[in-house]
Amino acid sequence: MANAHAKAATSDDEWLGWGSRFLLIHSSSSPMTHEIVDILKKSPHLSVEMKNLLPTEIESNIPAPVNGAPPPSSTQFDIFPSLNLLGLSKYFTLEEMVDTSIGTMFENGFESTSKYDMVPK
Numbered sequence: 001m002a003n004a005h006a007k008a009a010t011s012d013d014e015w016l017g018w019g020s021r022f023l024l025i026h027s028s029s030s031p032m033t034h035e036i037v038d039i040l041k042k043s044p045h046l047s048v049e050m051k052n053l054l055p056t057e058i059e060s061n062i063p064a065p066v067n068g069a070p071p072p073s074s075t076q077f078d079i080f081p082s083l084n085l086l087g088l089s090k091y092f093t094l095e096e097m098v099d100t101s102i103g104t105m106f107e108n109g110f111e112s113t114s115k116y117d118m119v120p121k
Contacts, residue, residue, distance in 0.1 A: 003091065004082060004088065004091070007086045007088060008086060017085060020082075020085060022079070022081060022082035022085075032058075032062075032071065033055070033058050035094065037054050037055055039095050039098045039099070040054055041054060043098070043099060043102050045099070045102045045106050046102065
């Protein structure tokens, strides 16, 4: 979705997408926690120590969604109008987004979550 915003913002047509709203959930939005954990377990960016910190048990009581179909069903929609308007060939998959995000975090100096703890020790 960020790619769609960047494409519209950097287009020579300053009005590209203006007044148009698209549901850009695709296969990547509102993923289940276990889906993200499964991707992180395979990530070449994470050390064994970091992978050992990933959750092994996930809460099975999932609250009802505010919008969309309740889990495990997915919300059905059409992404092609937005792809056509923006001249994109596809949106990134969940795996691509997680892998890119993790890689970028490490490229920008991420070492551990403790670096960002807000509670003084």
